[in-house]
Amino acid sequence: MSVIHTKINNRSEGFKNNQSHYDQMLQTLRQRTKEAISEGRDAHIARHRERGKLLVRERIDLLTDPHTPFLELSTLAAWGQYSQDIYSAGIVIGIGIIHGIPCAIIANDATVKGGTMFNETVRKHIRIQEVAEEHRLPCIYLVDSGGAYLPEQDRVFPDKDHFGNTFHRQCRMSADGIPQISAVFGGCTAGGAYIPALSDEVVMVKGQARIHLGGPSIVKIAINEEVDGESLGGAEMHTRVSGVSDYIANDEAEALGRVREIVAKLNWPTTCYADVKPVEPPKYSPAEITGIISADPKIPYDVREVIARLVDASDFQEFKPLWGEGVVCGFARIHGYPVGIIGNNGVLVSNACLKAAHFIELANQRNIPLLYLQNTTGYMVGSDAERKGIAKDSAKMVYAQATSRVPKYSIIVGGSYGAGNYGMCGRGFRPRFLFAWPTAQCATMSADIATNVMLELRRTNLKKGAASEEELAVIEQTVRSQYETQSDPYYATSRLWDDGIIEPENTREVMGLCLALAAMNPPVRGNAPVYRM
Numbered sequence: 274m275s276v277i278h279t280k281i282n283n284r285s286e287g288f289k290n291n292q293s294h295y296d297q298m299l300q301t302l303r304q305r306t307k308e309a310i311s312e313g314r315d316a317h318i319a320r321h322r323e324r325g326k327l328l329v330r331e332r333i334d335l336l337t338d339p340h341t342p343f344l345e346l347s348t349l350a351a352w353g354q355y356s357q358d359i360y361s362a363g364i365v366i367g368i369g370i371i372h373g374i375p376c377a378i379i380a381n382d383a384t385v386k387g388g389t390m391f392n393e394t395v396r397k398h399i400r401i402q403e404v405a406e407e408h409r410l411p412c413i414y415l416v417d418s419g420g421a422y423l424p425e426q427d428r429v430f431p432d433k434d435h436f437g438n439t440f441h442r443q444c445r446m447s448a449d450g451i452p453q454i455s456a457v458f459g460g461c462t463a464g465g466a467y468i469p470a471l472s473d474e475v476v477m478v479k480g481q482a483r484i485h486l487g488g489p490s491i492v493k494i495a496i497n498e499e500v501d502g503e504s505l506g507g508a509e510m511h512t513r514v515s516g517v518s519d520y521i522a523n524d525e526a527e528a529l530g531r532v533r534e535i536v537a538k539l540n541w542p543t544t545c546y547a548d549v550k551p552v553e554p555p556k557y558s559p560a561e562i563t564g565i566i567s568a569d570p571k572i573p574y575d576v577r578e579v580i581a582r583l584v585d586a587s588d589f590q591e592f593k594p595l596w597g598e599g600v601v602c603g604f605a606r607i608h609g610y611p612v613g614i615i616g617n618n619g620v621l622v623s624n625a626c627l628k629a630a631h632f633i634e635l636a637n638q639r640n641i642p643l644l645y646l647q648n649t650t651g652y653m654v655g656s657d658a659e660r661k662g663i664a665k666d667s668a669k670m671v672y673a674q675a676t677s678r679v680p681k682y683s684i685i686v687g688g689s690y691g692a693g694n695y696g697m698c699g700r701g702f703r704p705r706f707l708f709a710w711p712t713a714q715c716a717t718m719s720a721d722i723a724t725n726v727m728l729e730l731r732r733t734n735l736k737k738g739a740a741s742e743e744e745l746a747v748i749e750q751t752v753r754s755q756y757e758t759q760s761d762p763y764y765a766t767s768r769l770w771d772d773g774i775i776e777p778e779n780t781r782e783v784m785g786l787c788l789a790l791a792a793m794n795p796p797v798r799g800n801a802p803v804y805r806m
């Protein structure tokens with residue numbers, strides 16, 4: 274065992290200051306999450322209940338096995354983007370366990386604009402389908418949606434990654450043997466009708482569920498036919514007459530029970546391919562992480578102290594501890610599952626890049642998933658670094674990471690700036706999951722540096738003439754404000770640049786679930802050797 278021995282004094286003033294600073298950020302996160310889940314729409318929730326309908330997360334509770342976790346993604350999607358709050362973008366996505374089988378769950382929230390689709394709704398829908406495809410998870414659709422949110426149709430309907438893509442993915446997954454099951458609780462109009470229509474098996478709730486390509490008003494306008502919603506697309510009609518639905522349920526609980534039965538009989542394997550050991554808690558409490566992260570982002574801390582609170586028994590076999598200290602690399606276990614961790618611990622110079630690249634190759638050779646803890650201002654700049662070949666050495670780190678075969682995960686724990694974001698497996702490099710802590714900051718560079726770059730560009734732009742003090746003040750104010758706003762973790766999570774903001778203390782549990790999911794797929798083998806860098 275290579276147990277990390279902490280140097281943290283959890284009674285010191287510094288520790289307590291850090292913790293109380295972080296606590297305020299956690300209060301904000303918890304408050305915003307609570308709002309997204311259940312606040313600000315009392316009238317819509319009351320009307321929903323009067324109709325005898327369950328709230329979306331109550332449906333998920335009934336669908337999944339008791340006392341099992343539901344890993345919800347992107348709860349704060351669409352946060353602060355529209356003139357009205359579009360809570361969780363009107364859709365709940367995540368991974369839940371049904372009869373012991375992890376399933377991707379995609380559930381519309383009809384209390385938010387009738388469950389209609391905004392841009393972020395569609396992106397969440399696609400994101401969880403992507404997760405399902407990558408991990409081979411059966412998909413369960415709990416449908417209650419009016420289709421496209423019509424005023425936003427240009428951001429929802431026509432493009433490659435818009436609504437059509439959800440159906441394309443459904444067809445492709447079914448063809449690839451990944452089950453697609455729908456339970457319909459409310460409206461399924463126009464495009465939305467294809468969610469159940471393209472499913473392998475469909476359940477409809479009597480008196481509530483409707484599936485139609487055009488609702489009664491469209492039918493009246495188009496062909497002058499007068500028909501009520503129930504006769505046009507109700508559960509009785511579709512289950513007994515058209516055959517669009519396979520089962521009718523008397524109420525929501527019965528429908529969810531039927532979906533559970535379907536999943537139980539899927540003949541779906543749950544083999545584990547990883548070498549899992551008994552779980553051991555870390556030697557130091559994960560609750561201490563918030564006292565380690567400096568309240569002042571300019572004051573560094575040792576990432577090993579964070580790792581000591583994330584991994585089993587705080588046991589971390591560090592690779593090359595005496596070389597390339599800008600990154601810390603090593604093997605450990607989280608909830609018994611093997612993992613290789615790469616964490617930033619200073620500026621990225623050439624030898625740190627080479628060490629990371631070498632370590633990625635080791636993890637690939639041993640089929641050990643990789644976890645990146647991002648806290649970087651980027652790669653070293655300047656003539657000394659360039660002469661030492663930082664461009665080609667950082668490229669090696671990027672190459673090794675991008676072509677890595679093992680599952681990759683990223684957690685943005687601090688700064689994720691510039692090319693450092695690429696090397697440390699930013700969203701563009703397709704980590705299986707990417708989560709952020711409330712301290713995350715993701716941008717091309719910090720607000721300070723961006724402001725100075727833009728001021729310098731203006732000062733040296735002689736075609737525009739000499740810059741006045743007023744003009745420079747406007748540039749300073751505009752650029753700083755833009756960068757501060759756009760580096761905010763809530764700005765990022767609202768736009769699905771991550772899979773959600775999580776609390777440091779819960780990270781171990783979240784990662785345990787992620788690693789367990791990946792362990793259900795056989796490893797992809799390759800034939801590249803380990804190049805000594």
Ligand code: COA
Pocket residue numbers: 383385386387388389418419420421422423424460462463464488
């Ligand atoms: N686009 C924009 N807004 C829509 C919408 C749509 N497709 N469907 C519903 N809304 C809005 C409503 O205006 C209402 O807004 P408000 O909260 O500001 O009052 C809110 O969503 C809830 O709709 P409401 O009709 O009051 O709820 P409901 O539960 O009785 O019915 C639907 C929900 C979805 C069944 C019903 O609204 C409907 O049929 N909508 C039209 C669906 C449609 O034709 N879609 C075509 C998509 S291509």
